[in-house]
Amino acid sequence: MARRALQVCPTPGCPRLTKAGRCADCVAKAAASRPSASAKGYDRAWQRTRAAYLMANPYCGCEECARFPELLRPRATEVDHKDGLGPLGPRGHDWSNLVGMTKSHHSRKTAREQPGGWNDREPR
Ligand SMILES: [Zn+2]
Ligand SMILES: [Zn+2]
Structure with a gap:
């Protein structure tokens, strides 16, 4: 040995x-x-906002799923920030800045936005 x-x-x-x-x-x-997740604003307050948002908006709201009626969409498990700035951004806890997504749809969106960042596409 x-x-x-x-x-x-x-x-x-x-x-x-x-x-x-x-x-x-x-x-x-x-x-x-x-830097820990909570240092980026993913703290207890965010957990509460996220949980409340998912209760009210339980279905995936990614670009692809948004075309379908809610009942045909998969359940969202994660919450994305439309402005890409996370919970510490100026609208980090503003529901109009949030979109619920499934884990895989969320990573698909994140992958598409890399490496251009959150500002390289015209909003539709
Ligand atoms: Zn060492
Ligand atoms: Zn989706």
């Missing part, structure tokens, strides 16, 4: 030995420096 050799942590300047990937210290540091 081959012994697993220890490697030096791949983080520049970190001398610690580790079995695979970064050492525990660097992993913890990276997790702490990443």
Whole structure:
């Protein structure tokens, strides 16, 4: 049986030995420096807004689904911001700025808007 050799942590300047990937210290540091979802406004207040919105607007409202009557649309599980600015934007909790979407339709829309950002298309 081959012994697993220890490697030096791949983080520049970190001398610690580790079995695979970064050492525990660097992993913890990276997790702490990443902005958390709540720092971007996805906090308890947003959870409430989102839940209330989905109660009132339970069906997917993406561009494709919007053409169909509500009862033919899949159920929305996520809420998208039309202005692309998220809960911290000036209309982050404004229902007229929100659209409920299924997870897959939401990622399809997000993918289509990358990398041009939220401002590269004329509103229809
Ligand atoms: Zn390290
Ligand atoms: Zn949809």
